[in-house]
Amino acid sequence: MSNNKLLEIKEISIQFGGLKAVDRFSMDLESGELAGLIGPNGAGKTTVFNLLTGVYSPQTGSIDLEGQPIHRKKTFEISRLGIARTFQNIRLFKDLSVLDNILLGQHHRTQYGIWQVVLQTPGFQREEAQKKEEALELLKIFNLEKKQSAPAGALPYGEQRKLEILRALATKPKLLLLDEPAAGMNHSETTGLMEIISMIRERFNLTILLIEHDMKFVMKICEKIHVLDHGVKIAEGIPSYIQNHAEVIKAYLGTDEELH
Amino acid sequence: MNEFIQHIINGISMGAIYALIALGYTMVYGILQFINFAHADIYMVGAFASYYLARFFQLGEHPHWSWFFIALGLSTLVCALLGFAIEKIAYRPLRKSPKLNILITAIGVSLFLEYAGQLLFGVDPKLFPPLLTESVLFSIGGINVMSLDVIILGISILAMFVLHRVVYHSKLGKAMRAVSQNSTVAAMLGISIDRVISFTFILGSSLAGIAAVLVGMRYPKIEPMMGMLMGTKAFVAAVLGGIGSLPGAVLGGLIMGLSEEMVVGYLQSTYRDALSFGILIVILIFKPTGLLGTKRIEKV
Numbered sequence: 001m002s003n004n005k006l007l008e009i010k011e012i013s014i015q016f017g018g019l020k021a022v023d024r025f026s027m028d029l030e031s032g033e034l035a036g037l038i039g040p041n042g043a044g045k046t047t048v049f050n051l052l053t054g055v056y057s058p059q060t061g062s063i064d065l066e067g068q069p070i071h072r073k074k075t076f077e078i079s080r081l082g083i084a085r086t087f088q089n090i091r092l093f094k095d096l097s098v099l100d101n102i103l104l105g106q107h108h109r110t111q112y113g114i115w116q117v118v119l120q121t122p123g124f125q126r127e128e129a130q131k132k133e134e135a136l137e138l139l140k141i142f143n144l145e146k147k148q149s150a151p152a153g154a155l156p157y158g159e160q161r162k163l164e165i166l167r168a169l170a171t172k173p174k175l176l177l178l179d180e181p182a183a184g185m186n187h188s189e190t191t192g193l194m195e196i197i198s199m200i201r202e203r204f205n206l207t208i209l210l211i212e213h214d215m216k217f218v219m220k221i222c223e224k225i226h227v228l229d230h231g232v233k234i235a236e237g238i239p240s241y242i243q244n245h246a247e248v249i250k251a252y253l254g255t256d257e258e259l260h
Numbered sequence: 261m262n263e264f265i266q267h268i269i270n271g272i273s274m275g276a277i278y279a280l281i282a283l284g285y286t287m288v289y290g291i292l293q294f295i296n297f298a299h300a301d302i303y304m305v306g307a308f309a310s311y312y313l314a315r316f317f318q319l320g321e322h323p324h325w326s327w328f329f330i331a332l333g334l335s336t337l338v339c340a341l342l343g344f345a346i347e348k349i350a351y352r353p354l355r356k357s358p359k360l361n362i363l364i365t366a367i368g369v370s371l372f373l374e375y376a377g378q379l380l381f382g383v384d385p386k387l388f389p390p391l392l393t394e395s396v397l398f399s400i401g402g403i404n405v406m407s408l409d410v411i412i413l414g415i416s417i418l419a420m421f422v423l424h425r426v427v428y429h430s431k432l433g434k435a436m437r438a439v440s441q442n443s444t445v446a447a448m449l450g451i452s453i454d455r456v457i458s459f460t461f462i463l464g465s466s467l468a469g470i471a472a473v474l475v476g477m478r479y480p481k482i483e484p485m486m487g488m489l490m491g492t493k494a495f496v497a498a499v500l501g502g503i504g505s506l507p508g509a510v511l512g513g514l515i516m517g518l519s520e521e522m523v524v525g526y527l528q529s530t531y532r533d534a535l536s537f538g539i540l541i542v543i544l545i546f547k548p549t550g551l552l553g554t555k556r557i558e559k560v
Contacts, residue, residue, distance in 0.1 A: 053448055075447035084448070091445045093438050103431070104438050108450035110431050114459075117430040118422050128430075171450055 004031040005067075006207045007175060012051055012061030012071070013231075021047045023231040024061070029175065034201060034208045036222035038215075038242075040251055043228040045211045046088060049177050053085055054078045065175070080108055084173035086164045088180045088211075094153030098144060098163060101152050102135040105170025138166045141200070158189060162196070169204060176200075178210040182217050190214060194221050219243065227251065262402045267525040268518065273409040273478070275517020276416035280471040281494035282501070282509035283423065284464030290504040291440045291460050292351075294359055297366040300491025301373035302342050302465050306335040306472030307388065307482045308381050314389040321389075328391040328473075332415070336469035343465025344458055352454070370487075377484030385483040388476035412474045419470050420510060423463065427506060436460060440504075489533060493520075496536045500543050502553020511551060515539075 007029040014022050022044045029035055037045050050056050052063065054075040063071040070078050084105075093101055110131060116124035139145040142162040147155065152163060161181065168176055181197070182190045194217065201208055212218045218225065219239040227235040227242060229251040235242055242248055281303060288296045310331035313319070319327040350369050354362045397407045427433035438446040439456045447453055475490070476482055497516040501508025516536065523531050543550065 055444060074452075075444070076450050076452045079448050079450035087445075091442060093441050093445070095441065096434070096437060100434055104434055104446070104451070105449045107431050107435055108452075112431075114426065114432065117426050117432065120425070124430075167449070 005029070006031040006033075006065065007052075007209075008062075008064040008067075009052075010062045010064075012058035012063060014047065014051060014056055014059050020231050022051065022058075022228075025228070025231070025233050026061075027226055027233070027236070029207055029209060031174075031207055032201075032205070034197070034221065034223050035210075036218045036225045037209060037211050037228065038213075038218055038225060039228035042230075043251075044231040045228055046179060047231075048228070049085060049179055049211065052078075052177060053083060076108070079171055079173075082172070082174035083177065084168035084171045084175070085177035086161075086168055086179055086181065088183065090157075090160045090164055092152040092160055092164055092167070095151055097149050098139065098152050098155065099132070099135055099148040101163060101167050102138055102170045103131060105167045106131050106134065109172070135170065138170055142166065142196075157184060161185075165196070165200070169200065173204075173206065175207045175209065178208065178212075180211055180213065182212055182214045190217055193217075197221060263525070265403050267521045269403075269405065269409055271518035271521030272514065273412040273517070274521065275514035276413050277471050277474050277478075277513075278494050278497045278516045279510045279513025280416055280419060280467045280474075281490060282498040282513045283420070283506060284468050285495050285498040286501070286503055286506060286509040287436075287460050287464045289498070290506075291436060291457060292362075294362050295366065295495065296351075296461075296464075297363075297491070298346055298369035298373060299343075299464065299468060300487035300494065301370050301377070302339050302346070302487075303468040303472045303475075303490060304377060304482075304484060304487040305342055305373065306339040306469040307476050307486065308377065308386075308484075309338040310335040310473050310476065311386055311388055311482060314391065319389060319391060323390050323393045325392065328411075328477075331391055332470060332473045335473045336466045339465040339469030339472065340462045343461040343468075347458060347461040352457075370491075374484055374487065381484055383484070385481045388480035388482050390480070391473075391477060408477060412478065415470060415474060419467055423467070423506070426463065432456075432459060493533075493536045496540045496543075499550055500539055502550025505550065505552045505554075508550055508552035 005028055009025060009027045011024045011026050012022060013020065013024055025048060037048060039045055047056070051058050051071070054070070054073055054077070058071050061071070062069055065081055065083065068081070070081060073081070093104065110127055112124045112127050136145050136148065139148060142159070144159060144163060144166070152160065155163060182193055185193060197208065200206060210222070222239060225237065225239055225242045226233060227248050234247045234251060235245045237245070281300065284299045285295060288294070288299070313331055313334050314327070319331070346369055350365050351362055354365060392407065392411065395407045396404045397410055398405050427436065435446065435451045435456045438449070438451060439453055443453050493516060494513065497512035498509045499512070500515060501510070501512030516539070519539070520532050520535055523535050
């Protein structure tokens with residue numbers, strides 16, 4: 001492997017009660033890679049995301065981002081180090097405006113303090129204006145700038161998914177985690193999503209790890225696939241390899257239908 | 261008629277004070293969904309802080325504008341620090357425990373402050389020194405507008421204006437609303453939940469500190485238990501306006517101040533303190549979400 005490793009997960013485990021949700025899971029991500037994490041329901045995929053974002057801490061093992069251990073860090077610190085994510089079920093701040101959702105993603109990069117807010121200093125106003133400009137730039141990617149003042153909850157489903165991706169991008173991540181981005185989308189929407197993912201990856205220099213059940217989508221877009229079953233990694237490799245992997249096929253109920 | 265207008269003026273100035281304290285209850289509730297019972301005792305400590313400052317420098321003997329602002333600043337600072345410390349020491353370790361635990365802890369902190377106050381400051385009431393000379397600012401048609409009422413209202417409006425700017429027009433306010441809606445997602449956007457919560461307590465407690473000096477000048481009798489009744493009334497004001505809603509707390513405070521004044525003026529002054537409990541009962545029966553509150557749908 002080359003030395004531009006962005007993420008290095010070594011043998012992480014977490015147990016809830018008697019259940020080993022993730023069991024000695026390891027995975028490397030190269031800088032710029034687009035990888036998929038697949039597996040049957042309950043395999044522990046979202047738990048891996050939660051471990052990566054500091055919602056849970058692994059009971060054993062380590063996670064390094066750019067050589068720096070992050071598995072004991074708090075969620076907000078991990079976010080500031082460059083990991084952002086979207087959710088299986090969309091979690092926007094529904095009462096806040098589209099623009100405010102994006103601005104929240106930029107929150108920690110604003111410098112001004114409370115006195116500058118109270119006194120409305122020029123520095124504060126300049127910074128607010130600049131952040132707003134940046135947020136609008138992001139919204140333009142998906143033509144959402146005209147809806148900037150609408151409450152996020154009022155957007156149609158597809159646009160909410162897009163907004164959630166933009167909000168993640170607003171944190172300026174190095175690694176973007178997408179949890180079932182194609183869920184609830186029809187065929188043409190899924191095709192559109194593939195273009196979007198390729199485009200943002202290029203434009204923002206991202207490394208992407210995605211969880212997805214739509215196998216056509218995964219096989220087509222991912223360069224490398226990691227397969228989880230009952231918290232254990234059973235295979236890793238390029239799509240054509242995974243498609244014909246006996247253990248993977250067995251994990252998916254003994255048929256290979258879903259994989260082709 | 262003149263008497264009526266006089267009552268309105270008194271009611272508004274008292275209502276503004278209730279509003280300042282109610283805002284503290286409602287902000288903490290908005291972000292953590294629990295009632296900080298110690299809030300009114302923070303207010304009491306603020307009053308004593310400025311009392312001792314005034315006594316030490318004998319400010320009461322030469323009332324002056326600058327004394328007033330120094331006392332106001334000290335009270336605000338003491339209350340902000342106390343609110344910050346209480347959250348950090350007593351509530352933060354319980355963040356992940358059931359809401360009931362933190363609620364009981366809040367009652368514990370409240371009792372601690374009240375009895376520590378009795379121990380330190382003494383049980384007997386103290387006389388808050390006049391920091392400003394009370395004078396008739398102007399009179400229209402026989403109605404005397406007192407300087408104190410104008411100051412109370414002016415300072416309250418200024419404080420609320422600053423609060424509005426912070427909450428609705430800055431990243432801090434957005435972060436507060438994000439944390440109250442979904443703290444995990446907020447953290448994933450790089451927002452430090454601990455800092456936002458600390459900040460909320462500092463902001464709410466500062467308003468209590470301002471209220472402490474204003475009340476001290478209006479009703480100069482201060483004692484360690486003074487927070488109890490004030491706290492109950494401000495809490496009812498927050499519930500009346502809709503707990504969790506900032507405009508609701510201001511509205512609730514004004515209604516509370518005005519209706520109390522009317523009870524004193526036209527019924528019997530002994531009913532004054534019973535009124536808040538009456539309002540609480542009525543609001544809980546007919547509109548539990550309060551006047552401006554929205555129903556929170558709890559996901560099960």
